[in-house]
Amino acid sequence: QKEVEQDPGPLSVPEGAIVSLNCTYSNSAFQYFMWYRQYSRKGPELLMYTYSSGNKEDGRFTAQVDKSSKYISLFIRDSQPSDSATYLCAMIPYGQNFVFGPGTRLSVLP
């Protein structure tokens, strides 16, 4: 079993839809949780950063962490064609390096 699992998609939704992206993990030592967006031929860019269980909202994006279930989610409201990208979850145990999920490819259709 990989440390971080993520449905690779592709996921296609119509413009304006609510998108739900999820990751599960097996290492209970993970303490910090991030979501990155990666456009084609570009490096990942940080979208959301969370530490504790619960929800964190930033504009159209909400990150949710459930440490008891080892499950994290990213919700995108009012999705736009410009949101079409690969979304990577990443997590890190204290003092160590990032472990990334394989990414979910999202297409938002106009």
Next chain:
Amino acid sequence: DTGVSQNPRHKITKRGQNVTFRCDPISEHNRLYWYRQTLGQGPEFLTYFQNEAQLEKSRLLSDRFSAERPKGSFSTLEIQRTEQGDSAMYLCASSPARGTRGYTFGSGTRLTVV
């Protein structure tokens, strides 16, 4: 300083040749990381530097790979005797000494070994 810069953006090389990539981090960041990303996968950690010291290397970093950061600023990643399995995107990231929020990736160098 506009971010993490990587050169070249693309490299095509024949199997068995050596290649070298360069990364220029954000100037005030003293940590620098190298990752490898293959198609359909997330980035995989290769190695990291704090200033000029290489503090950690992944088991993915075989003897054919070497990374340097001689003056604690830019870094180079060299692959000797390239193999087709080395074809990937090589990403560099940098961060400040503390915390993970400032972790910034470059656009990567895409290597194709033919």
